[in-house]
Amino acid sequence: MAASLMLALAGCAARPAAPPPAGFSADTFTREGLISGATATEAGCRALPDGIWVDLGSRRECLRYAAGGAGQPARTAIVHFPGDPPGAAYRFASGHVYVERVNAFYEHTAASRRLAAETLAGAMHGAPVFLMGRPGMHGSSGDHGQDRHTQAEVALVDAALTALKRRHGIDELVLSGFSSGGLLVANLLARRGDIRCAVIASAPLDLAQFHRRPDGTLTEDFAMRASELADPMRSLEETRSSATIFVIGDQRDRKVPNTAWAEWVAAAQRRGLRVHEAAIAGADRPETGAPRSFHITGSRSLEVAHACATGWPGERLRAALLNGEAILRPQGRPLGGEEIRAAFAGRHLFGITWPYWGTRVTLATHWTEQGERRQFHPAHPDQRIATGRWWVEGGRLCTTEEGCHAVLADGRYLHVVEGEPPRFLASYVADGPP
Structure with missing residues (x-):
């Protein structure tokens, strides 16, 4: 990728x-x-x-x-x-x-x-x-x-x-x-x-x-x-x-x-x-x-x-x-499989990824209902830069690039996490423009 x-x-x-x-x-x-x-x-x-x-x-x-x-x-x-x-x-x-x-x-x-x-x-x-x-x-x-x-x-x-x-x-x-x-x-x-x-x-x-x-x-x-x-x-x-x-x-x-x-x-x-x-x-x-x-x-x-x-x-x-411990712990309610599907399918989400939090959005994605994950340049939202697949497996969100991980819902934010205690992989904010 x-x-x-x-x-x-x-x-x-x-x-x-x-x-x-x-x-x-x-x-x-x-x-x-x-x-x-x-x-x-x-x-x-x-x-x-x-x-x-x-x-x-x-x-x-x-x-x-x-x-x-x-x-x-x-x-x-x-x-x-x-x-x-x-x-x-x-x-x-x-x-x-x-x-x-x-x-x-x-x-x-x-x-x-x-x-x-x-x-x-x-x-x-x-x-x-x-x-x-x-x-x-x-x-x-x-x-x-x-x-x-x-x-x-x-x-x-x-x-x-x-x-x-x-x-x-x-x-x-x-x-x-x-x-x-x-x-x-x-x-x-x-x-x-x-x-x-x-x-x-x-x-x-x-x-x-x-x-x-x-x-x-x-x-x-x-x-x-x-x-x-x-x-x-x-x-x-x-x-x-x-x-x-x-x-x-x-x-x-x-x-x-x-x-x-x-x-x-x-x-x-x-x-x-x-x-x-x-x-x-x-x-x-x-x-x-x-x-x-x-x-x-x-x-x-x-x-x-x-x-x-x-x-x-x-x-x-x-x-x-x-010791390499997680200092900032994700908060939120774990989502089940159907909840994850409803939270992502057909939506345009903007987010930041670990370990690149900082000055700007690093993810501008459209999660199609057909299972395509389209990534766009955050500064040029009409320009696609990568395309992959996404699906739900049990109670986890899966992508071709990152594998399968749990999702926590925290108000208007969705946190993709791994491990126990959980660590951040990515955080998304509510829908942006197509």
Whole structure:
């Protein structure tokens, strides 16, 4: 199935891009917009329900976010920051960093992010979930290539968090960050006193180490832009946070090696910060076609964030991580065979899959009454990317790709689970458009 998905996703390149929102020069939900960067007007930003206008004086940008479970008052909220776009390649020339290319899997929409946030909140009872856009990504204005890892990026996100809290009546934050999103979280610890928990997953927390070549020399973009970069090793000197901090990652990681976060952990512990480190198993997305990297740990980061937000002690959480235990347990009523058939047959369902929870919907499926399972690109719902079969066997939902598993009904959500105690495989939200 991975090969067919890669071929189908590659076909998205020829699709005409939808016009950007009013006041935006480009739509950074698309690959073209990510590569070009985007500007935005204050009026255009304020017209969007998910837009936050940030004015730093030196920079003015519109940062976008997706909210799940934000309709009910809550003192604590989980905010997740994504990593860099899948398959992104960068080029440094004349003092500027450019995005050369990015995988088609990056493309998504405001709706697919909102559905992902809603589904995450449905699975993670107890706290609202916000998926925060970074400058130049996920519909936000800015220049991702140039803003990535910079002090400007941290300052913009910091101001956006303050506005987000005010808009939604939030008192304290639980931050989760994967890869470059984890770098943001580490730097935010030095700037904010309202962070209850911080989960940093597979992140480059020592930028000098991250940019060091095998021969010991530093890359040109790091050497020339060091003063602009937000190196967490430097911001650690100003960090006096009382937050409970988790740093997690796979020691086999080939994108952000363990050495790029190990020294930060040691330095943070010497400063007396409450840091828990745990080695976990990283995953990969087969759709990108890249070799194994053991890098994807964002789902585990969100699990830990939820557990910390709901009162798990730090040492208990660390032990669960080291033992590979399921931390977030699915809830809901087990469905029988006929109930499963009625829940899926003839419906269009949008969902997220383990271990790829994060920034966007990863499943857009039509389950035909004749037993065909049609998968569509979440950003292009008229483009089919794979076709398989589905059926019900006893009290389990079966597909040609994943085998047979139990289903739990939890309000408007359907959770496909395995094992005992059950673990998430996928979560679906109610019908979307055909």
